[in-house]
Amino acid sequence: MxxxxxxxxxxxxxxxxxxxxxxxxxxxxxxxxxxxxxxxxxxxxxxxxxxxxxxxxxxxxxxxxxxxxxxxxxxxxxxxxxxxxxxxxxxxxxxxxxxxxxxxxxxxxxxxxxxxxxxxxxxxxxxxxxxxxxxxxxxxxxxxxxxxxxxxxxxxxxxxxxxxxxxxxxxxxxxxSPPSWENLKGRRFIDYLEAALEDVDIAAADILVSIGRGIAKPENIAAAQEFADAIGATLACSRPVADKEWLPKSRQVGTSGKTVRPKIYIALGISGAFQHQAGMKNSETIIAVNKDSRAPIFNVAHYGIVDDMFKVLPLLTEKFT
Ligand SMILES: Cc1cc2nc3c(=O)[nH]c(=O)nc-3n(C[C@H](O)[C@H](O)[C@H](O)COP(=O)(O)OP(=O)(O)OC[C@H]3O[C@@H](n4cnc5c(N)ncnc54)[C@H](O)[C@@H]3O)c2cc1C
Structure with missing residues (x-):
C-alpha cells in the first residue's frame, strides 16, 4: 500500500x-x-x-x-x-x-x-x-x-x-534513531525573538475594523476610527496601509502581519488577497464592505455590502452612536 x-x-x-x-x-x-x-x-x-x-x-x-x-x-x-x-x-x-x-x-x-x-x-x-x-x-x-x-x-x-x-x-x-549529524555545517538554533509590542495587540481584540487601500488617503482614516470607536473596535489594516505608514506595522493583518481571530472582523476597502485572508479568515464573523462585488474578500465574508465605503461608514457610525 x-x-x-x-x-x-x-x-x-x-x-x-x-x-x-x-x-x-x-x-x-x-x-x-x-x-x-x-x-x-x-x-x-x-x-x-x-x-x-x-x-x-x-x-x-x-x-x-x-x-x-x-x-x-x-x-x-x-x-x-x-x-x-x-x-x-x-x-x-x-x-x-x-x-x-x-x-x-x-x-x-x-x-x-x-x-x-x-x-x-x-x-x-x-x-x-x-x-x-x-x-x-x-x-x-x-x-x-x-x-x-x-x-x-x-x-x-x-x-x-x-x-x-x-x-x-x-x-x-x-x-x-536520527541520522548522523556529522556533516552539519554548524547552523544553530539560538532563540525565538518576540517582536516588541509597539502598539495595541490586534490579536487580542474582540472586534476589528480593518482598512485597506480603499481608504485612499490617510485623512480618511478618521472616519474608520470614528466607526471603530462607536462599536468598541480596534483599528487594523491590510499591508498597503502599513507599507504607506498610515498605520503602524503592528496593525497589519496577514501572512507578513498578524493572524487574528476576533469575534467580528469588518473589512473596509480590502480586496481579500490570500495573504490577507490567511490572517483573518478564521474570524467568527466577517463583514466586508467593498465596491467591487467580485472582490475575493466576499468568498470568506459572512455578510457583505457592495458599495462605496464612504457612503456606508457614516450610516453605520450613526447607527451605533
Ligand atoms: C510575500 C507577501 C506578503 C504579503 N503579506 C500581506 C499581509 O500580511 N497582509 C496583507 O493585507 N497583504 C499582504 N500582501 C499583499 C497582498 O498580496 C495584497 O496586495 C494586499 O492585501 C492588498 O491590500 P488591499 O486589499 O488593501 O488593496 P487592494 O488589493 O488594492 O484592494 C483595495 C480594495 O478596495 C476596494 N475599494 C476601493 N475603493 C473603495 C471604496 N471607496 N469603497 C469600498 N471599496 C473600495 C477595491 O474594490 C479593492 O477591492 C503580501 C504580499 C506578498 C507578496
Missing amino acids: GEILVLAEHRRGELRDITFEMLTMANRLAGENDLSVTTLFLGYESSDLSDRLKGACEKIIRMDDPELGNYNSEPYLAALEMVIKDRKPLLTLIGHTAMGMDLAPCLATRLSIPLATDCVEVSLVEGRLEVIRQIYGGKINAHLTMKAYDQYLISIRPGSAAAEAEQEKSGDMETI
Whole structure:
C-alpha cells in the first residue's frame, strides 16, 4: 500500500494548525486511493505533542533528539532525507510555512523528486498527481498535473483544509534513531525573538475594523476610527496601509502581519488577497464592505455590502452612536 508522509510542524510547545490541515487532506486522499497516512514528528522530549497525532493517522514516526527540538534546516533536512529514502512515500506533504518554504525546495533538489509549492488542493487522477495553486492574488485557481513519477513532494498553503485532530484513527507510534549529524555545517538554533509590542495587540481584540487601500488617503482614516470607536473596535489594516505608514506595522493583518481571530472582523476597502485572508479568515464573523462585488474578500465574508465605503461608514457610525 502506498504511503502519504506528513511532516508535523510545531513551535514553542504547540502543534501548529497546518499539521492537522495536512492530515485532513492526506486522509481524504488516502481514503480515495487506498493509501496509508504516516506522520513524521521531529522533536525533542515532546512525546505529549506527538501523542496528539494518534487520532489523525495510521502511523507516527518519531525522532527524538536535541538537534530537532527547534526548527533548524540542517538537521531537519538530514532527518527527512533519511526517512524519505527509507520509506519511499508516494507523496510527502510539508506546510507552505516559513519552515516549509525553507525545507521543501532543498529537499526536492537533494532527493530529485518533483515539487509543487503553495498548493491548496491535491488529488490523484488515474495515477497522476494533480494540484491546485492560486495565482493572481487568489483570483485564479491553476490546475496542474505533475509529470508521472513514483514520488512527489508538495507544500500546502495554511488554511487550505479544516484542522481535524480527531479523524477516527489510532496511529501506531514508532521511535527511530536520527541520522548522523556529522556533516552539519554548524547552523544553530539560538532563540525565538518576540517582536516588541509597539502598539495595541490586534490579536487580542474582540472586534476589528480593518482598512485597506480603499481608504485612499490617510485623512480618511478618521472616519474608520470614528466607526471603530462607536462599536468598541480596534483599528487594523491590510499591508498597503502599513507599507504607506498610515498605520503602524503592528496593525497589519496577514501572512507578513498578524493572524487574528476576533469575534467580528469588518473589512473596509480590502480586496481579500490570500495573504490577507490567511490572517483573518478564521474570524467568527466577517463583514466586508467593498465596491467591487467580485472582490475575493466576499468568498470568506459572512455578510457583505457592495458599495462605496464612504457612503456606508457614516450610516453605520450613526447607527451605533
Ligand atoms: C510575500 C507577501 C506578503 C504579503 N503579506 C500581506 C499581509 O500580511 N497582509 C496583507 O493585507 N497583504 C499582504 N500582501 C499583499 C497582498 O498580496 C495584497 O496586495 C494586499 O492585501 C492588498 O491590500 P488591499 O486589499 O488593501 O488593496 P487592494 O488589493 O488594492 O484592494 C483595495 C480594495 O478596495 C476596494 N475599494 C476601493 N475603493 C473603495 C471604496 N471607496 N469603497 C469600498 N471599496 C473600495 C477595491 O474594490 C479593492 O477591492 C503580501 C504580499 C506578498 C507578496
